[in-house]
Amino acid sequence: MVKRRATILIVDDERINIQILDNALSDQYNILAAMSGEQAIKVALESRPCLILLDIILPDISGYEVCKALKNNKQTSHIPIIFVTAQSLPEDELKGLELGAIDYFRKPFLVPLIKVRIRNQIELVQKTAALEQLAWIDGLTGIPNRRSFDKRYFEACKYAVRSKRRICLILLDIDFFKQYNDYYGHAQGDVVLQQVARALEQGVTRPLDLVARYGGEEFVILLTDSSEKEGALLAEKVRQKIEDLAIPHIKSNINRTLTISVGVTTSSNDGGSLDSKALLETTDACLYEAKAMGRNTVVSADFRPRTPKSI
Template structure:
């Protein structure tokens, strides 16, 4: 969790106030500090605040550090947070147990201040690198928008959210018209640039934080519009279509005024069951098929009845 000052957030967990103060004073120049005096507090604060790293004592009343890390690693929201044990237990068996439970490091008391700072800094750097790699794995390298893997994650999450709230979800599949002919005429390098321009034009039409666009592959894109009715969704997609046409990318082999255009098929539904996701995609694909067979450079939309 990055706060406004852009420092990483560290959760310190220890039932001894003196230890919390020592660690707080040691790290506060480099991190935002959260404090927890018990295992239950630690789990609650980790779940709510999502710290970047947790420094966790082992010996605590009611719930020890080993039980805390079990809870954290079993929760989807907290399982990836790095945990460093800081404890007076010097037995190698305890260190082995902590690492087996998922701790990334184990520091014995009495600790050396410089060592604690160095190890915390190291694990925060490793976390940052891992998060960067994870983000890159979800970005389409050509267009710099989300890729198919990211789309699948977002679609599943938004579908579940709409199911819980009883709200609508609009979805559109988009295809660049006569793109094979464009590549044949200008070459793949120009085709790649055209796809970049299309992706940018689509992105600029999506104004709300939850509106989402991804490249599925080739010349195909998908847009998700949570909590958007069919009228608003169709309007947004027509704005996308007009934005691409307005780029005036020359395409002599296109039958649509000699410029590059897109077609889209969209569906608005109120998710009821998890298995309905694939059916909605099929409907959207069918609407796209009809748009392409009816002259292209158009948006066709369908609202599914409940």
């Protein structure tokens, strides 16, 4: 896998300073440049660089004001900023650090030292991003976890109410999975969970839809802008996809192969409020009914909130 090059934004009103830093860093990083404070804010918002090297003296607003603006914006507040300036008074450095900068370089540049310190900061940014990503991913299957689903579901419900659109929930459970683990062992059970996750990802192809591990042997699919019929058809598609894997399951009462039961519920699009908890509960009830009907089946139901409330 090719490692993505980090992007650094250099903000300085002197072209020669930008050129020196570009020559020193461009072999390892993607370099962007801005020569004014307003331009720096615009580029940072558009490009979201991994690191900003920011001069204090700029032709329009000061680097301090740029730093304050970026740190007060949720979209850019996470970007580390290093002040690069000719100002050498301790109070100048203190002010920059108090505004949220992580370091302070003085001109004239000592290029080898700058390269090492920038490398350390980029590595820290990348490690932090990797850890943050892991917090949203299920460690076993590699797909989004319950925390990730909860966040996306909350956002999808707000979108559905605001845009008068439907969302669809598909909740599925591997049939007789406890018996599978007891007979084949938990290590093989983990392999099956991974196989099911891959099959679900392959079956859900729209970019904005989500497949997540809901917990244990349960998985959930979140569809945006989807009708009840579309949701039911996709649920049947993934049910058949799991059955077609033909994974032996001698302790199953259904064809001696691994199967899933599926519940599907779609919200209304009447522009009213949406009870996100009730939508989940209704989907779970559909899944329970699918199991009661003999498993390896899909149960779908229109969703109309019994006691609507704002999310």
